[in-house]
Amino acid sequence: CRRLVESGLDRIIISLDGTDQESYNKYRMGGDFEKVIKGIRMLSEARQGNRKPYIIIQFLVFRHNQDQVAEIRRLGKRLGADRVIIKSAQIEYPESIHEWMPVHKKYRRYRRDNQGEWKLGGKLKNRCRRLWHTTVITTDGLVVPCCFDKLAKYPMGSVGTGTISQIWKNTEYNDFRKKILGNRKETVICTNCTEGIGRIYR
Structure with missing residues (x-):
């Protein structure tokens, strides 16, 4: 972490798509939730009051973690992150859209067109x-x-x-x-x- 701080890096984005091992591992298969948590905390502490690198936690919203949005914001604050970004998830395969796409429309990247096909929302x-x-x-x-x-x-x-x-x-x-x-x-x-x-x- 000290080397990261001394590298001159302006900002770092860390993906954390869950607030526990089970939800994190659903998308980041084989990932170690506690290792990521420890890394964020150590990086924040290594800055010793400096503002760089600016630490961003990015949380992709899926069906299985859509109710953890408020919790990830609180977790980010406790870990010393400067910002938490809540982002809609990319779903590459249409056949898996119902497994992954959030129920809450607010967090969806896609909408149905007039033919009933899922398309990217917005122009x-x-x-x-x-x-x-x-x-x-x-x-x-x-x-x-x-x-x-x-x-x-x-x-x-x-x-x-x-x-x-x-x-x-x-x-x-x-x-x-x-x-x-x-x-x-x-x-x-x-x-x-x-x-x-x-x-x-x-």
Whole structure:
């Protein structure tokens, strides 16, 4: 934790989708709830009054944990987190939507269309602030636009062949940004994303 604090990192987002081992493990299979809790507490203490890194706990709302929203806010405060984000969950496979999607409509990312099909709620606008503010590096060093590119289908470069700054400004990245501004819905990873449609509950 001390090395994280001294690294100069501005903020860190820690996924904590449950307030006990059972609910946490439902989605984060094989995860150790107590280990995550201990890590957050130690990181908060290691800052010794400093404001960096800014600690964010992110809680994805599913059917099984939808009644833990108030509890996760209280837990975040006790652990010393600066903020708790309550976020609607991405459900990739239509056949599992009834298992995972919250009963409470407030926390749903999807709605039924006129044909009875589940679709992303809200209008998909031709914009995305993430492309100008964040990036993601995969375990093998590929730089991809965001966390929705889970299979690295849109690589912008590799940290093995260039710096982050070089990749950030390269032709591939700039062309991708222009594509999103032109017609975002043509990009597969964008069609299940809530960016700009208000599915985060602070």
